[in-house]
Amino acid sequence: MTSTTPDPGSVPEASTAEAATPQTPVPSVPPTAVDPLARAGSEVLGGPAGRRLAGDGPWWVRALPVSVLLATVAVALGAVTKHHCRAQGWNTPDQFVHACYSDLPVVYTSSGLASGAGPFSEGVNLGQPPLTALLSWLVARVAPHEVTVAAQRTYFDTAAVLLLLAALVVVVAVHSVTGARRGWDTVLLAASPVLVLSSLLSFDLVAAALATAGLACWGRRRPVAAGVLLGLALAARAYPLLLLVALVLLAVRTGRRRAVGLTVGTAFGTWLLVNLPVALTAPTAWGAPLRSFLDQRAGYGSLWLLPQLVQQAVGVKDAAGLPGGAVVVLTIGSWVVWVLLVAVFVLWAPRRPRLPQVAFLLVAGFCVLGASFPPQASLWLLPLAVLAVPRWRDHVLWWGAEAAYFGAVWLYIAGQTNTNRALPPELYATVLLARVAAIAWLVVCVVREVRHPADDPVRATRGLDDPAGGDVDRAPDALVVRVA
Numbered sequence: 282m283t284s285t286t287p288d289p290g291s292v293p294e295a296s297t298a299e300a301a302t303p304q305t306p307v308p309s310v311p312p313t314a315v316d317p318l319a320r321a322g323s324e325v326l327g328g329p330a331g332r333r334l335a336g337d338g339p340w341w342v343r344a345l346p347v348s349v350l351l352a353t354v355a356v357a358l359g360a361v362t363k364h365h366c367r368a369q370g371w372n373t374p375d376q377f378v379h380a381c382y383s384d385l386p387v388v389y390t391s392s393g394l395a396s397g398a399g400p401f402s403e404g405v406n407l408g409q410p411p412l413t414a415l416l417s418w419l420v421a422r423v424a425p426h427e428v429t430v431a432a433q434r435t436y437f438d439t440a441a442v443l444l445l446l447a448a449l450v451v452v453v454a455v456h457s458v459t460g461a462r463r464g465w466d467t468v469l470l471a472a473s474p475v476l477v478l479s480s481l482l483s484f485d486l487v488a489a490a491l492a493t494a495g496l497a498c499w500g501r502r503r504p505v506a507a508g509v510l511l512g513l514a515l516a517a518r519a520y521p522l523l524l525l526v527a528l529v530l531l532a533v534r535t536g537r538r539r540a541v542g543l544t545v546g547t548a549f550g551t552w553l554l555v556n557l558p559v560a561l562t563a564p565t566a567w568g569a570p571l572r573s574f575l576d577q578r579a580g581y582g583s584l585w586l587l588p589q590l591v592q593q594a595v596g597v598k599d600a601a602g603l604p605g606g607a608v609v610v611l612t613i614g615s616w617v618v619w620v621l622l623v624a625v626f627v628l629w630a631p632r633r634p635r636l637p638q639v640a641f642l643l644v645a646g647f648c649v650l651g652a653s654f655p656p657q658a659s660l661w662l663l664p665l666a667v668l669a670v671p672r673w674r675d676h677v678l679w680w681g682a683e684a685a686y687f688g689a690v691w692l693y694i695a696g697q698t699n700t701n702r703a704l705p706p707e708l709y710a711t712v713l714l715a716r717v718a719a720i721a722w723l724v725v726c727v728v729r730e731v732r733h734p735a736d737d738p739v740r741a742t743r744g745l746d747d748p749a750g751g752d753v754d755r756a757p758d759a760l761v762v763r764v765a
Contacts (some may be wrong), residue, residue: 344456344464344468345452345453345456345464345467347468347471348452348456348468348470349449349452349453349471350471351468352452352470353445353448355473355480356441356444356445356448356476356480356481357445359476359477359478359480360441362381362477362478363381363383363437364381365379365381366383367434367437369430370433371383371386371433373695373698374695374698374699374702377694377695378691378692378699378702382482383437383481384483384657385420385436385437385440385481385483385484386433386436389421389432389433390428390432390433392405392407392408392417393406394407394417394418394421395421395424395426395427395428399418400414400415400417400418400566401559401562401563401566407566407569409569410516410517410518411516411555411556411567412513413484413487413517413518416443417484420436420439420440420443421436440484441481443487444484444487447487447489447490448486450493451470451486451489451663451664452467452470454493454494454496454664455470455493455497455668458500459668459748459749460745460748462743463671463742466667466671469671469673469676470663470664470667473663473680474683474684475659475680475683476660476663478683478687479657479659482656483655483657484517485657485658485660485661486660488514488517488521489514489661489663489664491510491513491514491521492510492520492524493664494510495508495524495548496636496640496664500636502540502751502752504541504751504752505543505544505547507547507548508545508546508548508551509548509551511544512548512549512550512551512552512555513551513555515548515552516551520647523640523643523644523647524640524643524644525545525548526620526643527639527640528545529541530623530624530627530639531627531639533628533760534628534753534760534761535633535757536756536759536760537752537753540751541752541753574652575609577605577608577609577652577653578604578605578652579603579608580653580654581655581694582654582658582690583608583651583654584649584650584713584717585603585608585612585652586602586713587710587713587714588602589601589602590707590710590713591706591710594706612650612651612652615646616646616651619643619646619647619650620646623639623642623646626728627639628760628761628762629761629763630732632734633753633756633758634731635668635669635731635737635739635740635746635747635750636753637668638730640665640669641662641665641666641727642724642727644661644662644665645662645720645724648661649717649721662720669723669727670727675726678719679719679722682712682716682718682720683716685715686712686713686715689709689712689713690712692704
């Protein structure tokens, strides 16, 4: 393995897309103009888009308003799928059989929040990062302080309004990141079944909104604002740390360290500002997520659950699968290896990858190799997948796998208490692997398009290099690693 340091003043080999003048006003590109699947699907709506959808029509037929409307409908449909539980309560096994489970009302009545206590009080067991715990408590202030179906319903409905706003933030942020030419890519997010099925399962969409807004600020060359938002996202969920890693890797490749350092430093300062008061005043509550991670066994959706599923399929009584310690070691070890592989790939690729491509690779590995991979974790991937692989065919394949897994996991869990409605472990394992394979296919697409930029829909668009790249957009290479 060798490394080369190109002349800082040199510009990497540019495609015709990069050679175009970015300031030239150009219309947006409707997906039906460039994507075969979108073009074929448009026939049911009257055929491919004309000039009005390319920016020459009224504001309400442009990409952002259409995407906002579709996302609102998606979250509303998600609420409709929870109707049985809203009416009857979130009870086992009904909440799994009817696929209307949600962490939101269940945690409200089981964690101690329904007693009116604070999020970090003794006797309250949320097991969430500080910002998510605080948000859970704020929503609880609206709901009745009682363990009833009515209290659960009020809590769920209030949280649903908040999560709708978070979904719209994600849509606006993704639209901002795509750039004017690729604005219609946002429809891939707004029309995704992942948003319908998983948006109201937990508060993960809030973390995704903060993280995506942080990327949008970075793309607009606002490193401090990006750092604040990414730091808040990190205080809500752990995965935004990988977005900072992606920035660092691209800073190493391009030498643009000042802006990246400012964003990373601001992010950790913001994270510390949120976490330090909780760590000092309620250390037990603050450390609960880490203890939960270190003590866990393989969870639903994880590859590490497969040994247990195999044992169940062959009839092993009291199948236990991998020990908890082994799961933690395998998870951490595989994460480290994956990050190293992505780092080598970023520094080795013939042309610098786009920021969303690097971020997607890191987060996809984090999800697939984790000790658990619940349906709502796919919300972390959704905006990154839209920005990294804006191609309808690949997303439709992923959507199908996610929808199949969503139905399978609830039936499998229901079978733990009601064997008459159980999903056999071998079938659940098959659907789990299909979901992983669909994400692996998106990873393959990213790798292929980084190696062959002409196949990348974004870079094949005239005038675009990395609309989300911010300070590294169109930056020349400062360090390239060559594998002998």
